[in-house]
Amino acid sequence: MLPNAYSVTPDSYRSLSDEELTARIRARKAELGGRVVILTHHYQRRAVVALGDHQGDSYALCKIGAKASATYIVFCGVHFMAESAVILARRDQKVFLPNPLAGCPMADMAAIDSVYGAWEELHHLLPGIKIVPIAYMNSAADLKAFCGRNNGLICTSSNADKAFAWGFERGEKLFFFPDEHLGRNTANKYGISRDRIFVWDFNSRPQNRDADAIRRAKVIVWKGYCHVHSVFQPHHVLQIREQYPGVKIVVHPECTEDVVALADSVGSTSHIVNYVVQQPPGSIIAVGTELNLVDRLSHQYPDKKILELAGQTCAMCVNMYRTTLADLAYTLDNVDTLRPMSVDEDVTIHARVALERMLAIGG
Numbered sequence: 320m321l322p323n324a325y326s327v328t329p330d331s332y333r334s335l336s337d338e339e340l341t342a343r344i345r346a347r348k349a350e351l352g353g354r355v356v357i358l359t360h361h362y363q364r365r366a367v368v369a370l371g372d373h374q375g376d377s378y379a380l381c382k383i384g385a386k387a388s389a390t391y392i393v394f395c396g397v398h399f400m401a402e403s404a405v406i407l408a409r410r411d412q413k414v415f416l417p418n419p420l421a422g423c424p425m426a427d428m429a430a431i432d433s434v435y436g437a438w439e440e441l442h443h444l445l446p447g448i449k450i451v452p453i454a455y456m457n458s459a460a461d462l463k464a465f466c467g468r469n470n471g472l473i474c475t476s477s478n479a480d481k482a483f484a485w486g487f488e489r490g491e492k493l494f495f496f497p498d499e500h501l502g503r504n505t506a507n508k509y510g511i512s513r514d515r516i517f518v519w520d521f522n523s524r525p526q527n528r529d530a531d532a533i534r535r536a537k538v539i540v541w542k543g544y545c546h547v548h549s550v551f552q553p554h555h556v557l558q559i560r561e562q563y564p565g566v567k568i569v570v571h572p573e574c575t576e577d578v579v580a581l582a583d584s585v586g587s588t589s590h591i592v593n594y595v596v597q598q599p600p601g602s603i604i605a606v607g608t609e610l611n612l613v614d615r616l617s618h619q620y621p622d623k624k625i626l627e628l629a630g631q632t633c634a635m636c637v638n639m640y641r642t643t644l645a646d647l648a649y650t651l652d653n654v655d656t657l658r659p660m661s662v663d664e665d666v667t668i669h670a671r672v673a674l675e676r677m678l679a680i681g682g
């Protein structure tokens with residue numbers, strides 16, 4: 320879902336050169352001083368990241384925003400991130416998403432009506448069974464609130480295993496949204512056998528579901544996926560190992576389990592950055608995540624050879640790429656008058672409950 324009350328960056332901004340926009344952004348930042356903080360996700364373009372105050376993954380940035388003294392939080396990322404920043408922000412803070420078209424197709428795969436339908440269907444099938452819902456950070460605010468209302472929680476790719484442990488202390492089954500692969504990879508790590516993981520196809524009709532497989536399952540995973548991370552295939556790993564003997568391969572847990580099984584290391588974007596930093600000079604590292612992060616890392620660490628895992632296959636998040644210098648400049652210039660991102664009060668309250676449960680388990 321996209322914010323509905325946003326001005327679109329006018330052509331007068333889009334026609335400026337990168338140099339003009341950069342100068343304008345710097346000047347406006349200086350003018351606003353401590354009133355604004357610019358948060359840039361790891362997958363943003365290099366030019367945007369260079370002008371931000373903080374770079375990180377979605378959850379780390381939301382926490383930074385909430386702790387900042389700034390009144391204006393400009394979140395260069397996608398819609399669910401800015402929503403999460405609103406949920407965690409103080410009442411005096413305003414959050415802006417510079418490009419309103421920057422959504423997340425994976426988050427959109429778990430539409431709340433569909434989730435409620437599945438929840439009802441499951442309870443009809445499993446009377447008296449306690450099911451704990453867990454939503455990945457990469458989900459819409461209303462799904463986060465659903466977890467808060469139904470004794471569940473949120474997790475990130477760093478603490479999904481802790482969220483599983485938390486869930487199994489409180490229920491017999493987990494329902495994980497929206498990413499099948501993070502859910503499956505976490506279940507694998509947790510030692511849950513394949514026949515006890517059920518993939519909930521939200522496009523399938525109830526009569527087509529295997530009721531016995533659902534009764535047997537410990538974990539039910541929503542059939543969502545990230546089109547960026549699911550680009551990576553086992554043959555990419557095999558090819559790069561053949562081409563570069565000794566290469567280290569690090570991937571994100573939104574990749575399929577087959578890719579994860581062949582990698583040297585798996586973890587969140589922050590884990591990937593740390594992994595690259597820790598490899599000695601001269602290392603060859605292939606990275607299975609969004610190409611803008613890989614590109615930036617390769618420029619930051621010229622003493623290492625840093626490669627995209629899938630080579631010429633374009634593992635790019637177009638939604639992350641939507642935010643341009645023009646969008647950032649326009650937002651900063653008009654931050655006093657633009658309508659900020661908002662989340663329904665009731666949704667905020669329940670989503671915050673689910674996020675606070677995540678905070679309690681640690682990262």
Ligand code: SF4
Nearest residue numbers: 423424425545547636
């Ligand atoms: S990289 Fe994948 S999960 Fe992240 S914003 Fe893009 S589509 Fe969504």
